[in-house]
Amino acid sequence: MIQDLQLSGGDGPVYRRLADAIAARIASGVLSVGDRLPPQREIAQSLGINVTTVTRAFSTLQERGLIDARPGRGMLVAEQKSDGGSGFISAPSDEAGVVDLSINRPATDAYLDAFTALLPRLAKNRHYAAIQDYHPAEGPVWARSAVAEWLKPVAGDGDPGRVVLTIGAQHALDCVLSAVAQKGDVILADEVTYQGINALCRSHGIELRGLAMDKGGLRPDAFEAACAQWRPRAIFLVPSLHNPTTITLTEERRRDIVEIARRHNVLIIEDDVYRPLLDNPPPSFASIEPELTVYIGGFSKCVAPGLRFGFVIGPRFMMGQVAAALRINCWSVNPMAALIATVLLEEGTANGIIEAQKHELSQRQLILTEMLGGFDLQTDSTSTHAWLRLPEPWRGAGFARTCLQRGVGVLPGDAFAVGREPVQHGVRINIGAARSREDLRRALKTMRELLEAGHLQIPGFV
Ligand SMILES: Cc1ncc(COP(=O)(O)O)c(C=O)c1O
Structure with missing residues (x-):
C-alpha cells in the first residue's frame, strides 16, 4: 500500500x-x-x-x-x-492535475522556513504582550517604525508618523480610496491594470478611466488629455513590474507624469508591491513628489501573501484620514502579523527572504525564456509574472480557456481591462505560482504546443 x-x-x-x-x-x-x-x-x-x-x-x-x-x-x-457549490471561488487552485499559473505569488517557502525558525523565539520578543491588545488605527508604533526604516530611501523619510499599517495592499488601497476620493470622482489608471482597483472603484462609486499605454507603460500624452477632459482626483499606478505587463516606468517617464500631476493637482496612488523584487528600481514617485503621492506596499509579492501585511505611506496631513478609514472597516491590523513582520524586518530576515525569492524567480525566468522565448513575451529577470502577447489566431479568453482544458491556469488580458475597450490579446503567466520548476516547465510546454498549433488545428475545437 x-x-x-x-x-x-x-x-x-x-x-x-x-x-x-x-x-x-x-x-x-x-x-x-x-x-x-x-x-x-x-x-x-x-x-x-x-x-x-x-x-x-x-x-x-x-x-x-x-x-x-x-x-x-x-x-x-x-x-x-x-464543495457543494458553496459560492466561494478559491485560488490558487489545488485541483489535481492543474498547474495554476493565474495567481501572482512568490515562488518559494522561504517565509515558512523563516517563520518556523522564529516561532519558538516569538514569546520572548519585547513586544509579545502587545498581541492580546487593541492598538491605534494606524497600528503599533514599533511596527510602523520598522516599516518606515525599511522604506526610508523610497517613501516617508523614515517617519513612522507617515505610516499606516494594513491587512495587505488591497486593504491599503481601499482605505486610501475612502480617505481621498468621493462617490462620483474620477480616478485614472493604465488601460490594463491590477484588477483589485476595478472592483474597489465600483464599490466606492468612483469612476475608473483607463489610459493608453505603449511599450514604456502609461503614455504621458494620454494622461495630460485625460486631466483636461475629466479633472481626475487621482491616478493609480503600478510603476514597478506592472501587473500584468511587467513594465517598469523609467525615471524619465515618472518625472514626466509627476510634472503633469503637479500642473493638474492630481494625486498619485503608487502601488509598488513588486518593487522589492527589482535589482535597480528607479526612484519612486513618493521620493520624486512626496506631497502628491500616496505610497502603497506590502509583503504579499516579495515575502508571503499569507501574512496579510501591507502599509500606506503618505504626506502627514493625509494619514489621519487613511487611519480613520481603516478604523471604520477593521479597527486596526492584527498585532500578531505586525509583530512577525517587525521581527523579519529588524533581523534582516525579510531581505533574506526577498533575495531567495529573486533567486528562484530568476531561475524560473530562464525556464520561461527557454520554453516561450520565441514568442512575444514581456518580462523581467526577477518578476513573478510575465505578459505573453498571443500570436494569431489566438485571443486571450480563448487561449486561457484552452490552456485550462489542458491543465494550465492563466489569466487573459480582459481580466485586467479598465472599461470595455478592446485590450491586447495576451495572457498573464505567473511563474511564481507553480509548485516546482518541473511543474512550470510542463505547463509552459503545454502552452508552447498550443501556441505552435494555433487553435483551429486542435482536435475537438468547436
Ligand atoms: C499591484 C497589486 N496591488 C495589490 C495587490 C494585492 O496585494 P495584497 O495581497 O497585499 O492585498 C496585488 C496582488 O496581485 C497587486 O498585483
Missing part, C-alpha cells in the same frame, strides 16, 4: 513532494477512502527524513481535503467531497 512509497521527483520542498506522492496514490486508487496512513515516525524512518517534514506533508494533505485525523485511529484517507 504505502510501504514502497517514494518521494515524487522534482525540486520542490521535501514535505510537498511527500504530500504529492501520497496524493498521487490516492488519485490512482492505490489508497482508498478509510485506509489508514502509517504513523509519521514510520514514514520518516523509511524515507530517511524528519518527522516534522512528514507532519507538514500531512497538514498539506489535510488542507487539500485528502486525509482526515481520527482520534485513536491516526490519519485516514478522506472521502472526496465536492
Whole structure:
C-alpha cells in the first residue's frame, strides 16, 4: 500500500513532494477512502527524513481535503467531497492535475522556513504582550517604525508618523480610496491594470478611466488629455513590474507624469508591491513628489501573501484620514502579523527572504525564456509574472480557456481591462505560482504546443 512509497521527483520542498506522492496514490486508487496512513515516525524512518517534514506533508494533505485525523485511529484517507457549490471561488487552485499559473505569488517557502525558525523565539520578543491588545488605527508604533526604516530611501523619510499599517495592499488601497476620493470622482489608471482597483472603484462609486499605454507603460500624452477632459482626483499606478505587463516606468517617464500631476493637482496612488523584487528600481514617485503621492506596499509579492501585511505611506496631513478609514472597516491590523513582520524586518530576515525569492524567480525566468522565448513575451529577470502577447489566431479568453482544458491556469488580458475597450490579446503567466520548476516547465510546454498549433488545428475545437 504505502510501504514502497517514494518521494515524487522534482525540486520542490521535501514535505510537498511527500504530500504529492501520497496524493498521487490516492488519485490512482492505490489508497482508498478509510485506509489508514502509517504513523509519521514510520514514514520518516523509511524515507530517511524528519518527522516534522512528514507532519507538514500531512497538514498539506489535510488542507487539500485528502486525509482526515481520527482520534485513536491516526490519519485516514478522506472521502472526496465536492464543495457543494458553496459560492466561494478559491485560488490558487489545488485541483489535481492543474498547474495554476493565474495567481501572482512568490515562488518559494522561504517565509515558512523563516517563520518556523522564529516561532519558538516569538514569546520572548519585547513586544509579545502587545498581541492580546487593541492598538491605534494606524497600528503599533514599533511596527510602523520598522516599516518606515525599511522604506526610508523610497517613501516617508523614515517617519513612522507617515505610516499606516494594513491587512495587505488591497486593504491599503481601499482605505486610501475612502480617505481621498468621493462617490462620483474620477480616478485614472493604465488601460490594463491590477484588477483589485476595478472592483474597489465600483464599490466606492468612483469612476475608473483607463489610459493608453505603449511599450514604456502609461503614455504621458494620454494622461495630460485625460486631466483636461475629466479633472481626475487621482491616478493609480503600478510603476514597478506592472501587473500584468511587467513594465517598469523609467525615471524619465515618472518625472514626466509627476510634472503633469503637479500642473493638474492630481494625486498619485503608487502601488509598488513588486518593487522589492527589482535589482535597480528607479526612484519612486513618493521620493520624486512626496506631497502628491500616496505610497502603497506590502509583503504579499516579495515575502508571503499569507501574512496579510501591507502599509500606506503618505504626506502627514493625509494619514489621519487613511487611519480613520481603516478604523471604520477593521479597527486596526492584527498585532500578531505586525509583530512577525517587525521581527523579519529588524533581523534582516525579510531581505533574506526577498533575495531567495529573486533567486528562484530568476531561475524560473530562464525556464520561461527557454520554453516561450520565441514568442512575444514581456518580462523581467526577477518578476513573478510575465505578459505573453498571443500570436494569431489566438485571443486571450480563448487561449486561457484552452490552456485550462489542458491543465494550465492563466489569466487573459480582459481580466485586467479598465472599461470595455478592446485590450491586447495576451495572457498573464505567473511563474511564481507553480509548485516546482518541473511543474512550470510542463505547463509552459503545454502552452508552447498550443501556441505552435494555433487553435483551429486542435482536435475537438468547436
Ligand atoms: C499591484 C497589486 N496591488 C495589490 C495587490 C494585492 O496585494 P495584497 O495581497 O497585499 O492585498 C496585488 C496582488 O496581485 C497587486 O498585483
